[in-house]
Amino acid sequence: QVQLVESGGRLVQAGGSLRLSCSASERTFSSYAMGWFRQAPGKDREFVSRITYNGYSTYYLDSVKGRFTISRDRAKNTVYLQMNSLKPEDTAVYFCAADRHRPTTATVTSPPDYEYWGQGTQVTVSS
Numbered sequence: 001q002v003q004l005v006e007s008g009g010r011l012v013q014a015g016g017s018l019r020l021s022c023s024a025s026e027r028t029f030s031s032y033a034m035g036w037f038r039q040a041p042g043k044d045r046e047f048v049s050r051i052t053y054n055g056y057s058t059y060y061l062d063s064v065k066g067r068f069t070i071s072r073d074r075a076k077n078t079v080y081l082q083m084n085s086l087k088p089e090d091t092a093v094y095f096c097a098a099d100r101h102r103p104t105t106a107t108v109t110s111p112p113d114y115e116y117w118g119q120g121t122q123v124t125v126s127s
Contacts, residue, residue, distance in 0.1 A: 001116070002024055002025060002026050002028065002029055002032070002098055002115075002116040003024070003025035003026075003116075004022055004023070004024055004025075004096050004097070004098060004116055004117065004118035005022070005023050005025075005118055005119070006020060006021065006022050006094065006095065006096050006118040006119065006120060006121040007020070007021050007022075007023070007121055008020040008021050008121060009093075009094060009121030009122045009123045009124075010122075010123070010124070011124045011125075011126060012086055012123070012124070012125055012126070013086075013125070013126050014086060014087055014088055014125055014126065014127050015085060015086065016086050016125070017082070017083060017084045017085075017086065018082075018083045018086065018123060019080055019081070019082050019083070020036070020080065020081040020083065020094055020096075020121060020123070021078055021079070021080055022034070022036075022078065022079040022080075022081075022096030022118055023076075023077060023078050024077040024078070024079075024098070025077075026077070027077060028100075029074075029077045029098065030053065030074040030077065031053050031100070031103055032053055032098040032099060032100045032103060032116075033050060033051065033052050033053050033098070033099045033102060033103045033104070033105065033106075033108065034050065034051050034053075034070075034072060034079045034096060034097070034098055034099070035047065035048075035049065035050040035051075035096065035097045035098075035099065035108070035109075035114055036048040036049045036050070036070060036079075036081045036094060036095070036096055036097075037094070037095045037096075037097060037111060038090075038092035038093065038094045038095070038123075039092055039093050039095070039120075040091060040092040040093075043092075045095070045111050046061065046092075047061055047109035047110075047111075048060070048061050048064060048068065048081070048094070049061065049064065049068055049070040049081060050070065050099075050106055050107075050108060050109070051070045051071065051072055051079065051106070052103060052104050052105070052106055053103035053104065054103075054104075055071065055072050055074070057104075057106035058070050058106060059106040059107050059109075063089075064083075064090075067083065067084050067085045067086075068081060068082065068083050068084070069081070069082040069084075070082075079096055081094070081096075083123070086123075086125045087125060088125045088126065088127045089125075090123060090125050091123060091124050091125050092123060093120040093121065093122050093123075094120060094121050094122075094123050095117055095118055095119075095120045096117075096118045097111070097114035097115075097116060097117045097118070098114060098115060098116040098117075099113055099114045099115065100115055100116075101113075101115075
């Protein structure tokens with residue numbers, strides 16, 4: 001069972017930057033595709049970004065393209081989400097998730113397609 005732990009969320013002003021981290025408990029993490037999702041109060045969980053197991057392909061929600069960058073360090077069992085030019089509408093709890101069945105596919109955006117989830121980290125962007 002892969003355990004995922006997110007960190008890095010906090011209160012930041014609009015236009016600021018944050019880097020979220022997601023650390024995995026097992027080395028098998030390196031063979032999984034990884035995703036970031038977010039959930040704002042009263043809204044459904046929303047896909048944000050995904051990276052294939054080898055880091056060669058990434059995919060983003062349209063509204064974060066050019067502002068967010070997903071990356072991974074397989075040696076450290078960690079995935080990152082660098083978030084720049086943050087907007088108040090980016091406010092949400094951010095979750096990382098692991099998909100072991102489609103490691104080379106970048107365009108998997110549905111939450112049920114991910115087997116493992118972290119507990120989430122709160123990102124609040126003030127205007």
